[in-house]
Amino acid sequence: MRKHFILLSIPFLLLALRADAVSSEKGLMVKNVRFFSYAAFTRIVFELDAAAPYVVMKSDNGRSVTLSAYNGPLSAMVSMPVVHDGVVKALELHQEGSRATIVVQLDAAAGEVKDFVLRGPDRIVFDVMKGVVAAPVAQTERRKLIMLDPGHGGGKDAGIVTAQGQEKAVTLELAEAIKRHLLKKNAELVVTLTRERDQALSLDDRAGAANAAGAVLFVSLHAASGAGTRVYIVDPDEGSLAPAPVAHKTFLDFDAGNEQQERIWGSQQASHTKASGELGRRLALQLGMTGGEPVQAPLAGLKAVDAAAVVVEVGMGQDRSWVAEMVAEGIASYAREDR
Amino acid sequence: MPERIDRRIPGDRLLTVVAVVLAAGLCVGGFFFWWRMRAVAPAINATQQPSAAGQLLNEPLVITLSVPVDGLLVAVPAPVTRQPDTQSLAREALAALFADPSGSQAPVLKDLRLRGFYLDAVGTGYIDLAPVEQREVRASVSEELIALYAMVNTLSQNFEEIKQVRFLVDGREVQTLAGHIDLSRKFTKRMDLVKQ
Numbered sequence: 001m002r003k004h005f006i007l008l009s010i011p012f013l014l015l016a017l018r019a020d021a022v023s024s025e026k027g028l029m030v031k032n033v034r035f036f037s038y039a040a041f042t043r044i045v046f047e048l049d050a051a052a053p054y055v056v057m058k059s060d061n062g063r064s065v066t067l068s069a070y071n072g073p074l075s076a077m078v079s080m081p082v083v084h085d086g087v088v089k090a091l092e093l094h095q096e097g098s099r100a101t102i103v104v105q106l107d108a109a110a111g112e113v114k115d116f117v118l119r120g121p122d123r124i125v126f127d128v129m130k131g132v133v134a135a136p137v138a139q140t141e142r143r144k145l146i147m148l149d150p151g152h153g154g155g156k157d158a159g160i161v162t163a164q165g166q167e168k169a170v171t172l173e174l175a176e177a178i179k180r181h182l183l184k185k186n187a188e189l190v191v192t193l194t195r196e197r198d199q200a201l202s203l204d205d206r207a208g209a210a211n212a213a214g215a216v217l218f219v220s221l222h223a224a225s226g227a228g229t230r231v232y233i234v235d236p237d238e239g240s241l242a243p244a245p246v247a248h249k250t251f252l253d254f255d256a257g258n259e260q261q262e263r264i265w266g267s268q269q270a271s272h273t274k275a276s277g278e279l280g281r282r283l284a285l286q287l288g289m290t291g292g293e294p295v296q297a298p299l300a301g302l303k304a305v306d307a308a309a310v311v312v313e314v315g316m317g318q319d320r321s322w323v324a325e326m327v328a329e330g331i332a333s334y335a336r337e338d339r
Numbered sequence: 340m341p342e343r344i345d346r347r348i349p350g351d352r353l354l355t356v357v358a359v360v361l362a363a364g365l366c367v368g369g370f371f372f373w374w375r376m377r378a379v380a381p382a383i384n385a386t387q388q389p390s391a392a393g394q395l396l397n398e399p400l401v402i403t404l405s406v407p408v409d410g411l412l413v414a415v416p417a418p419v420t421r422q423p424d425t426q427s428l429a430r431e432a433l434a435a436l437f438a439d440p441s442g443s444q445a446p447v448l449k450d451l452r453l454r455g456f457y458l459d460a461v462g463t464g465y466i467d468l469a470p471v472e473q474r475e476v477r478a479s480v481s482e483e484l485i486a487l488y489a490m491v492n493t494l495s496q497n498f499e500e501i502k503q504v505r506f507l508v509d510g511r512e513v514q515t516l517a518g519h520i521d522l523s524r525k526f527t528k529r530m531d532l533v534k535q
Contacts, residue, residue, distance in 0.1 A: 299520065300515045
């Protein structure tokens with residue numbers, strides 16, 4: 001009986017060994033690369049087709065970190081994103097014969113680099129901590145940076161479409177007008193747009209751009225049919241402040257305990273509730289909203305913004321040059337105050 | 340001569356009497372019930388009329404829908420078919436919202452259909468939506484906000500078992516419906532969006 005069992009088990013054992021061998025020979029397939037700039041560190045997320053062992057090499061001078069597959073080739077199906085936030089200088093895909101590697105070039109403010117794995121979907125995460133050297137973005141602290149975010153954009157996301165035009169075009173035009181008004185009277189401000197052309201950007205990309213630039217104020221512009229203008233702020237969600245789960249070890253014995261850090265993304269706005277409320281009230285009064293109070297809403301585009309943040313929704317049928325002037329005045333009066 | 344005293348256990352006869360009366364009562368009651376059933380049954384078969392209890396069960400239940408009208412929510416009474424449990428009844432309520440003349444024409448709601456509704460043990464209701472004919476949902480911030488709270492308020496105001504609501508699209512969690520409102524969180528009713 002025992003003999004039969006052993007004989008029967010052999011094909012299954014061979015299959016299991018073969019499957020394991022195939023898995024490790026498959027190497028690493030990187031489907032997407034994302035990055036997020038936080039106050040204390042920059043996170044680079046490599047989204048994988050399937051989890052597999054990997055190798056991290058630090059250069060002798062400590063200015064770069066290389067990611068490669070432990071066994072088999074590394075292939076990246078996407079181009080590397082442009083990163084330059086004072087901590088990470090660049091992400092590069094290097095091809096040496098049949099062997100590819102991803103090199104993370106570190107900038108002056110980079111400190112320790114930590115890596116870990118997250119499952120479901122499988123990801124390799126690099127956290128580049130900020131070191132003792134100040135990041136280049138610190139120079140904008142003297143000149144307050146205002147980030148204007150023209151909503152929607154790109155071929156697939158035109159926003160609402162009315163006889164007055166497409167929302168993506170209206171918001172871009174409005175953002176440019178607000179920027180002009182702001183710079184005309186406020187030389188101490190730096191005004192940047194999340195997009196300056198018809199371009200598709202995710203909500204995280206927009207929040208990430210504002211956080212990376214060190215914006216003190218974020219105004220996302222949207223449009224609606226009709227003539228009214230509304231100002232929105234994020235309403236506090238009790239769930240987003242819930243404590244993170246206890247760290248656990250999974251997958252190839254790597255410590256996946258940094259889930260707690262991942263949970264930070266998306267809850268940055270919680271610490272700016274008061275400032276956003278104040279900015280929202282100022283803009284609501286400036287725009288003549290009934291009651292002078294901004295509307296609270298669970299806004300997906302603001303929850304990851306690490307600054308005072310509002311959404312202004314302008315009526316398509318409204319005088320947009322007047323709206324641009326009023327929004328610019330509201331922003332300027334808020335930014336002028338010493339915070 | 341020894342005295343023999345037969346002692347009756349007190350209440351012994353009373354117990355017997357009670358048992359006999361109860362048995363008789365049951366017999367009479369049973370006979371009466373049988374007689375009534377016998378008398379009623381042919382009438383139902385003959386006329387196909389439902390009983391009073393059946394009539395009550397078939398009567399629609401009137402609930403209050405929160406319907407989007409001019410950027411706010413308006414309470415509208417609507418009849419729905421009675422269901423055996425809260426989950427099925429809540430699904431009926433949502434179906435009534437999507438079928439309502441104002442609801443079916445409201446931005447966001449007109450581009451979606453109800454795929455399902457589930458209620459878990461802790462009172463979280465899951466509204467599963469699907470786009471109508473793969474149509475893209477286009478709406479302003481206010482339209483998206485009002486459409487979502489039309490569903491949330493309709494459920495929360497009619498069913499106290501539903502404490503909070505989550506949204507799914509095609510059975511999955513999504514970031515937003517039209518690019519503005521965060522669907523990763525739980526929603527509870529909001530009365531400030533209701534027209535006073």
